[in-house]
Amino acid sequence: MDPPFAEGDIPYTEGTIHFHVPGLPTPCSTYYKLFGTLSPSSSSSTPVVGLHGGPGGTHRAAADFALPLTRDRSIPLIVYDQLGCGFSTNLDDEKGGDESFWRPELWMDELDNLLDYFGLRETGFDLLGMSWGAMLGADFVVTRRPRGLRRLVLGAPVASAELLVEGVARRMGELGEEVQRVLEEGVERGTWTEERYKSAYKAYMQHCMVRVPDPLPMRFQGLLEWAVARTKEHDCTNATVLGLSPIMTDKTIGSIRGWNVIPRLHRITVPTLIWNGEFDQSHDVCVQPFFDHIPNVRWRTFAGASHILTYESEELRRGVFELVGDFFAQGDVDRKESHENKTNSTTV
Numbered sequence: 001m002d003p004p005f006a007e008g009d010i011p012y013t014e015g016t017i018h019f020h021v022p023g024l025p026t027p028c029s030t031y032y033k034l035f036g037t038l039s040p041s042s043s044s045s046t047p048v049v050g051l052h053g054g055p056g057g058t059h060r061a062a063a064d065f066a067l068p069l070t071r072d073r074s075i076p077l078i079v080y081d082q083l084g085c086g087f088s089t090n091l092d093d094e095k096g097g098d099e100s101f102w103r104p105e106l107w108m109d110e111l112d113n114l115l116d117y118f119g120l121r122e123t124g125f126d127l128l129g130m131s132w133g134a135m136l137g138a139d140f141v142v143t144r145r146p147r148g149l150r151r152l153v154l155g156a157p158v159a160s161a162e163l164l165v166e167g168v169a170r171r172m173g174e175l176g177e178e179v180q181r182v183l184e185e186g187v188e189r190g191t192w193t194e195e196r197y198k199s200a201y202k203a204y205m206q207h208c209m210v211r212v213p214d215p216l217p218m219r220f221q222g223l224l225e226w227a228v229a230r231t232k233e234h235d236c237t238n239a240t241v242l243g244l245s246p247i248m249t250d251k252t253i254g255s256i257r258g259w260n261v262i263p264r265l266h267r268i269t270v271p272t273l274i275w276n277g278e279f280d281q282s283h284d285v286c287v288q289p290f291f292d293h294i295p296n297v298r299w300r301t302f303a304g305a306s307h308i309l310t311y312e313s314e315e316l317r318r319g320v321f322e323l324v325g326d327f328f329a330q331g332d333v334d335r336k337e338s339h340e341n342k343t344n345s346t347t348v
Contacts, residue, residue, distance in 0.1 A: 001217070001311045003060075004067045004321075010035055012066070017117045019083065019110055026094055030110055031087035033059060035066040036076035040123055046150050047076040048126045048328055049114070051133030055102070056238040058086035064310060065128060068325035075328055080114060082107050082136075084237040097232030099255035102240045108140045121148040126328050130155035131282070131307065132241075134274075135261070138290070142264035152272045153324055156282035156307055159289035160260040161253060167283030168248050171208040174279075179203045187247050192228035201228055201246050208281045210308040220311075265293035272297045273327045275320060277305030291344060298327075299344040 016029040038047055048069055050062030059079040069075040081088040083106065084095075095101045115121055125148055129137030134157035141152060158164045172183055182200035186192050192201060202224055206212065210220055227246040230239040245252035272294050276282045278301055291299045300323055302309055302316055309316045 004064050010066045010071050017114060019113050028083060028089040030080050030083065030114060032078060032080040033063060034078050035070040038076055038118060045075040046124050046126050047078060048128050050077060050079040051129035051137050053131030053133050054238050055082060055132050055241050056085040056235055065324060068321035069328060073325050073329045083110050092234055092236050096236040097240055099240055102237055102255050104136055104139050107136055108144060111140055112144060124148045124150050126151040128153045138261050142261060142267040145267060149270055151328060152268065152270050153327060154274045154290065156276045156280055157274060157290055158282055158286040159262050161256045161258060163286045165248055165250050165253060167281060167286045170283050171281055172204060172247065175203055175207060183247050187245050187249055187252060192246060198228050208279050208306045211279065211306045211312050262289045265289060268294045275300045277302050277307060277309050279306045281307045
Protein backbone atom coordinates (compact mmCIF):
# COMPACT_ATOMS: atom_id res chain seq x y z
CA MET A 1 0.00 0.00 0.00
CA ASP A 2 1.04 3.55 -0.66
CA PRO A 3 1.11 6.20 2.07
CA PRO A 4 -2.34 7.72 2.69
CA PHE A 5 -1.37 11.00 1.03
CA ALA A 6 1.45 12.38 -1.08
CA GLU A 7 4.06 14.81 0.21
CA GLY A 8 2.59 18.31 0.02
CA ASP A 9 -1.08 17.26 -0.23
CA ILE A 10 -1.63 18.44 3.34
CA PRO A 11 0.15 21.77 3.97
CA TYR A 12 2.77 21.88 6.68
CA THR A 13 5.53 24.03 8.05
CA GLU A 14 8.87 22.58 9.10
CA GLY A 15 11.82 23.64 11.15
CA THR A 16 14.40 22.67 13.73
CA ILE A 17 14.51 23.20 17.49
CA HIS A 18 17.78 23.61 19.37
CA PHE A 19 18.19 20.82 21.92
CA HIS A 20 20.94 21.05 24.51
CA VAL A 21 22.27 17.70 25.71
CA PRO A 22 24.31 18.15 28.91
CA GLY A 23 27.91 17.00 28.56
CA LEU A 24 27.72 16.73 24.77
CA PRO A 25 29.82 19.27 22.85
CA THR A 26 27.97 18.63 19.58
CA PRO A 27 25.16 21.16 18.97
CA CYS A 28 21.92 19.20 18.60
CA SER A 29 18.61 19.98 16.97
CA THR A 30 15.22 18.33 16.55
CA TYR A 31 13.53 18.40 13.14
CA TYR A 32 9.73 18.85 13.15
CA LYS A 33 6.74 19.17 10.86
CA LEU A 34 3.60 21.01 11.88
CA PHE A 35 0.44 20.11 9.95
CA GLY A 36 -2.21 22.79 10.40
CA THR A 37 -1.91 25.92 12.52
CA LEU A 38 -1.44 26.34 16.24
CA SER A 39 -3.76 28.84 17.88
CA PRO A 40 -3.90 30.15 21.47
CA SER A 41 -7.70 30.33 21.22
CA SER A 42 -9.49 28.12 23.74
CA SER A 43 -12.06 27.26 21.06
CA SER A 44 -9.49 25.81 18.67
CA SER A 45 -8.70 22.11 18.42
CA THR A 46 -6.13 20.75 20.84
CA PRO A 47 -2.91 19.94 18.95
CA VAL A 48 -1.58 16.39 18.85
CA VAL A 49 2.11 15.54 19.24
CA GLY A 50 3.07 12.31 17.42
CA LEU A 51 5.84 10.01 18.64
CA HIS A 52 7.26 7.69 16.00
CA GLY A 53 8.39 4.11 16.40
CA GLY A 54 11.78 2.49 16.20
CA PRO A 55 13.76 3.85 17.88
CA GLY A 56 15.02 5.40 14.69
CA GLY A 57 11.83 5.07 12.67
CA THR A 58 11.57 8.80 11.74
CA HIS A 59 8.45 10.96 11.66
CA ARG A 60 6.96 9.62 8.42
CA ALA A 61 4.59 6.97 9.84
CA ALA A 62 3.34 9.37 12.52
CA ALA A 63 2.76 11.97 9.80
CA ASP A 64 0.22 9.62 8.16
CA PHE A 65 -2.20 10.67 10.90
CA ALA A 66 -2.33 14.17 9.43
CA LEU A 67 -5.04 12.76 7.14
CA PRO A 68 -7.64 11.86 9.81
CA LEU A 69 -6.55 14.62 12.17
CA THR A 70 -5.55 17.74 10.23
CA ARG A 71 -7.31 17.23 6.90
CA ASP A 72 -10.52 15.63 8.13
CA ARG A 73 -10.92 17.18 11.60
CA SER A 74 -8.80 20.38 11.52
CA ILE A 75 -6.65 19.14 14.42
CA PRO A 76 -3.03 20.38 14.29
CA LEU A 77 -0.42 17.60 14.32
CA ILE A 78 3.23 18.01 15.28
CA VAL A 79 5.58 15.18 14.33
CA TYR A 80 9.33 15.11 14.68
CA ASP A 81 12.43 12.99 14.24
CA GLN A 82 13.74 11.85 17.59
CA LEU A 83 17.39 12.63 18.23
CA GLY A 84 19.69 10.27 16.37
CA CYS A 85 17.52 9.67 13.29
CA GLY A 86 15.99 11.31 10.25
CA PHE A 87 16.69 15.02 9.88
CA SER A 88 17.51 15.50 13.56
CA THR A 89 21.11 15.42 14.75
CA ASN A 90 22.85 12.11 14.07
CA LEU A 91 25.28 11.10 16.79
CA ASP A 92 26.66 7.84 15.37
CA ASP A 93 30.25 9.09 15.51
CA GLU A 94 30.02 10.38 19.06
CA LYS A 95 27.62 7.93 20.70
CA GLY A 96 27.30 4.85 18.48
CA GLY A 97 26.64 1.84 20.71
CA ASP A 98 26.70 3.87 23.95
CA GLU A 99 23.97 2.21 26.02
CA SER A 100 24.38 4.70 28.86
CA PHE A 101 23.50 7.54 26.47
CA TRP A 102 20.67 6.05 24.41
CA ARG A 103 18.12 5.79 27.19
CA PRO A 104 14.43 6.84 27.34
CA GLU A 105 15.38 9.80 29.55
CA LEU A 106 17.22 11.41 26.62
CA TRP A 107 14.15 11.36 24.39
CA MET A 108 11.91 12.45 27.26
CA ASP A 109 14.14 15.52 27.66
CA GLU A 110 13.78 16.14 23.94
CA LEU A 111 9.98 15.90 24.15
CA ASP A 112 9.98 18.30 27.11
CA ASN A 113 12.04 20.70 24.99
CA LEU A 114 9.57 20.45 22.09
CA LEU A 115 6.57 21.11 24.34
CA ASP A 116 8.28 24.20 25.74
CA TYR A 117 9.22 25.43 22.26
CA PHE A 118 5.60 25.38 21.10
CA GLY A 119 4.18 26.54 24.45
CA LEU A 120 1.92 23.50 24.63
CA ARG A 121 1.84 23.23 28.42
CA GLU A 122 -0.16 26.45 28.47
CA THR A 123 -2.50 25.76 25.55
CA GLY A 124 -2.89 22.01 26.15
CA PHE A 125 -1.96 19.07 23.95
CA ASP A 126 -2.73 15.44 23.17
CA LEU A 127 -0.12 12.71 22.73
CA LEU A 128 -0.05 9.94 20.10
CA GLY A 129 2.64 7.26 20.37
CA MET A 130 3.07 4.15 18.25
CA SER A 131 5.22 1.09 19.02
CA TRP A 132 8.46 2.45 20.53
CA GLY A 133 6.74 5.85 20.54
CA ALA A 134 3.98 4.38 22.73
CA MET A 135 6.61 3.07 25.17
CA LEU A 136 8.28 6.47 25.24
CA GLY A 137 4.95 8.28 25.56
CA ALA A 138 3.76 6.15 28.46
CA ASP A 139 7.08 6.56 30.28
CA PHE A 140 6.99 10.31 29.67
CA VAL A 141 3.50 10.68 31.11
CA VAL A 142 4.13 8.64 34.27
CA THR A 143 7.61 10.09 34.87
CA ARG A 144 7.31 13.75 33.88
CA ARG A 145 3.55 14.06 34.49
CA PRO A 146 3.36 16.89 31.94
CA ARG A 147 1.11 19.86 32.56
CA GLY A 148 -1.40 20.43 29.75
CA LEU A 149 -1.83 16.81 28.64
CA ARG A 150 -5.45 16.18 27.75
CA ARG A 151 -5.70 12.78 26.01
CA LEU A 152 -3.32 9.92 25.29
CA VAL A 153 -3.25 7.34 22.49
CA LEU A 154 -0.87 4.37 22.61
CA GLY A 155 -0.71 2.26 19.47
CA ALA A 156 0.78 -1.26 19.84
CA PRO A 157 2.39 -0.43 23.19
CA VAL A 158 4.59 -2.60 25.38
CA ALA A 159 4.57 -2.26 29.18
CA SER A 160 8.02 -3.69 29.93
CA ALA A 161 11.12 -5.03 28.22
CA GLU A 162 10.42 -8.42 29.77
CA LEU A 163 6.95 -8.50 28.20
CA LEU A 164 8.38 -7.37 24.86
CA VAL A 165 10.67 -10.40 24.87
CA GLU A 166 7.77 -12.65 25.92
CA GLY A 167 5.56 -11.29 23.14
CA VAL A 168 8.26 -11.93 20.54
CA ALA A 169 8.72 -15.49 21.83
CA ARG A 170 4.99 -16.17 21.69
CA ARG A 171 4.72 -14.94 18.11
CA MET A 172 7.78 -16.92 17.06
CA GLY A 173 6.17 -20.00 18.61
CA GLU A 174 3.23 -19.63 16.23
CA LEU A 175 5.48 -20.24 13.22
CA GLY A 176 6.48 -23.58 11.72
CA GLU A 177 9.08 -25.67 13.55
CA GLU A 178 11.75 -25.27 10.87
CA VAL A 179 11.34 -21.48 10.79
CA GLN A 180 11.60 -21.41 14.58
CA ARG A 181 14.76 -23.52 14.47
CA VAL A 182 16.45 -21.19 11.99
CA LEU A 183 15.42 -18.11 13.98
CA GLU A 184 16.80 -19.63 17.17
CA GLU A 185 20.04 -20.44 15.34
CA GLY A 186 20.22 -16.86 14.09
CA VAL A 187 19.83 -15.54 17.62
CA GLU A 188 22.51 -17.92 18.88
CA ARG A 189 25.00 -17.13 16.11
CA GLY A 190 24.23 -13.43 16.04
CA THR A 191 24.15 -13.30 12.24
CA TRP A 192 21.20 -12.54 9.99
CA THR A 193 22.51 -11.58 6.57
CA GLU A 194 22.71 -15.13 5.19
CA GLU A 195 19.71 -15.92 3.02
CA ARG A 196 18.21 -18.63 5.25
CA TYR A 197 18.22 -16.39 8.31
CA LYS A 198 16.82 -13.52 6.30
CA SER A 199 14.10 -15.78 4.90
CA ALA A 200 13.15 -17.00 8.38
CA TYR A 201 12.96 -13.45 9.72
CA LYS A 202 10.85 -12.49 6.72
CA ALA A 203 8.35 -15.20 7.75
CA TYR A 204 8.30 -13.74 11.26
CA MET A 205 7.88 -10.22 9.91
CA GLN A 206 4.97 -11.21 7.66
CA HIS A 207 3.32 -12.99 10.59
CA CYS A 208 3.37 -10.29 13.26
CA MET A 209 4.98 -7.09 11.94
CA VAL A 210 3.21 -6.42 8.63
CA ARG A 211 0.85 -9.02 7.19
CA VAL A 212 1.28 -8.40 3.48
CA PRO A 213 1.80 -11.10 0.82
CA ASP A 214 4.78 -11.64 -1.45
CA PRO A 215 6.26 -9.91 -3.22
CA LEU A 216 6.99 -7.53 -0.37
CA PRO A 217 6.37 -3.89 -1.28
CA MET A 218 9.61 -1.96 -1.66
CA ARG A 219 9.22 -0.12 1.66
CA PHE A 220 8.95 -3.40 3.57
CA GLN A 221 11.68 -5.14 1.60
CA GLY A 222 13.81 -2.22 2.70
CA LEU A 223 12.65 -2.72 6.29
CA LEU A 224 13.66 -6.39 6.07
CA GLU A 225 17.11 -5.59 4.70
CA TRP A 226 17.63 -2.95 7.38
CA ALA A 227 16.46 -5.22 10.23
CA VAL A 228 18.95 -7.99 9.46
CA ALA A 229 21.92 -5.70 8.83
CA ARG A 230 21.74 -3.09 11.60
CA THR A 231 24.90 -2.04 13.41
CA LYS A 232 25.66 0.04 16.46
CA GLU A 233 27.89 2.27 14.35
CA HIS A 234 25.40 3.42 11.68
CA ASP A 235 21.86 4.61 12.48
CA CYS A 236 22.76 3.31 15.89
CA THR A 237 19.71 4.10 18.01
CA ASN A 238 17.63 1.01 17.22
CA ALA A 239 20.46 -1.48 17.50
CA THR A 240 21.69 0.10 20.72
CA VAL A 241 18.30 0.22 22.43
CA LEU A 242 16.74 -3.04 21.21
CA GLY A 243 19.91 -4.99 20.43
CA LEU A 244 21.41 -6.22 17.17
CA SER A 245 19.14 -9.25 16.83
CA PRO A 246 15.81 -8.59 15.07
CA ILE A 247 14.42 -11.37 17.28
CA MET A 248 14.69 -9.85 20.75
CA THR A 249 15.54 -12.15 23.65
CA ASP A 250 16.62 -11.51 27.23
CA LYS A 251 20.20 -12.21 26.08
CA THR A 252 20.22 -9.90 23.04
CA ILE A 253 18.14 -6.90 24.10
CA GLY A 254 20.00 -3.61 24.39
CA SER A 255 19.83 -0.58 26.68
CA ILE A 256 16.07 -0.98 27.20
CA ARG A 257 16.69 -4.14 29.27
CA GLY A 258 15.01 -3.90 32.66
CA TRP A 259 12.68 -1.11 31.51
CA ASN A 260 9.28 -1.42 33.17
CA VAL A 261 6.47 1.13 33.29
CA ILE A 262 3.87 -1.14 34.94
CA PRO A 263 4.29 0.02 38.57
CA ARG A 264 3.62 3.63 37.50
CA LEU A 265 0.74 3.19 35.04
CA HIS A 266 -1.81 4.25 37.66
CA ARG A 267 -0.38 7.76 37.29
CA ILE A 268 -1.98 8.06 33.84
CA THR A 269 -5.21 9.83 34.74
CA VAL A 270 -6.17 11.31 31.37
CA PRO A 271 -8.56 9.46 29.01
CA THR A 272 -6.46 6.90 27.17
CA LEU A 273 -6.96 4.85 24.01
CA ILE A 274 -4.81 1.81 23.24
CA TRP A 275 -4.85 -0.43 20.21
CA ASN A 276 -3.02 -3.44 18.85
CA GLY A 277 -3.51 -6.14 16.21
CA GLU A 278 -4.67 -9.71 16.69
CA PHE A 279 -1.27 -11.00 15.49
CA ASP A 280 0.76 -8.02 16.69
CA GLN A 281 4.34 -8.36 17.92
CA SER A 282 2.88 -6.19 20.70
CA HIS A 283 1.07 -9.28 21.95
CA ASP A 284 -1.90 -8.94 24.28
CA VAL A 285 0.41 -9.86 27.17
CA CYS A 286 2.37 -6.68 26.39
CA VAL A 287 -0.77 -4.53 26.33
CA GLN A 288 -2.81 -6.00 29.20
CA PRO A 289 -1.06 -4.02 31.98
CA PHE A 290 -2.15 -0.73 30.39
CA PHE A 291 -5.76 -1.89 30.52
CA ASP A 292 -5.39 -3.21 34.05
CA HIS A 293 -3.78 -0.14 35.63
CA ILE A 294 -4.96 2.96 33.73
CA PRO A 295 -8.27 4.09 35.29
CA ASN A 296 -9.90 5.60 32.18
CA VAL A 297 -8.95 3.47 29.19
CA ARG A 298 -10.30 1.92 25.99
CA TRP A 299 -8.57 -0.98 24.26
CA ARG A 300 -9.29 -1.96 20.65
CA THR A 301 -7.78 -5.05 19.04
CA PHE A 302 -8.01 -5.20 15.24
CA ALA A 303 -8.82 -8.71 14.01
CA GLY A 304 -6.45 -10.17 11.41
CA ALA A 305 -3.97 -7.33 11.89
CA SER A 306 -0.39 -7.16 13.08
CA HIS A 307 1.98 -4.37 14.08
CA ILE A 308 2.07 -1.97 11.12
CA LEU A 309 -1.63 -2.36 10.41
CA THR A 310 -2.09 0.94 8.57
CA TYR A 311 -0.19 -0.62 5.65
CA GLU A 312 -1.98 -3.97 5.64
CA SER A 313 -5.34 -3.02 4.11
CA GLU A 314 -7.47 0.01 3.35
CA GLU A 315 -10.09 -1.31 5.78
CA LEU A 316 -7.62 -1.48 8.66
CA ARG A 317 -6.20 1.93 7.81
CA ARG A 318 -9.67 3.50 7.80
CA GLY A 319 -10.51 1.72 11.04
CA VAL A 320 -7.55 2.98 13.04
CA PHE A 321 -7.72 6.46 11.48
CA GLU A 322 -11.39 6.76 12.42
CA LEU A 323 -10.77 5.40 15.92
CA VAL A 324 -7.93 7.81 16.66
CA GLY A 325 -9.51 10.80 14.93
CA ASP A 326 -12.79 10.46 16.78
CA PHE A 327 -11.03 9.99 20.11
CA PHE A 328 -9.00 13.18 19.73
CA ALA A 329 -11.99 15.12 18.38
CA GLN A 330 -14.09 14.61 21.50
CA GLY A 331 -13.26 18.05 22.82
CA ASP A 332 -12.36 19.13 26.31
CA VAL A 333 -12.20 16.45 28.95
CA ASP A 334 -15.16 16.40 31.30
CA ARG A 335 -13.59 16.37 34.76
CA LYS A 336 -16.61 14.42 35.97
CA GLU A 337 -15.86 11.69 33.45
CA SER A 338 -15.80 8.28 35.14
CA HIS A 339 -12.38 7.02 36.12
CA GLU A 340 -13.60 3.46 35.71
CA ASN A 341 -14.45 3.90 32.04
CA LYS A 342 -12.87 0.71 30.75
CA THR A 343 -13.85 -0.98 27.49
CA ASN A 344 -12.08 -3.73 25.57
CA SER A 345 -13.21 -4.81 22.12
CA THR A 346 -12.06 -6.55 18.96
CA THR A 347 -12.87 -5.05 15.57
CA VAL A 348 -13.63 -7.76 13.02
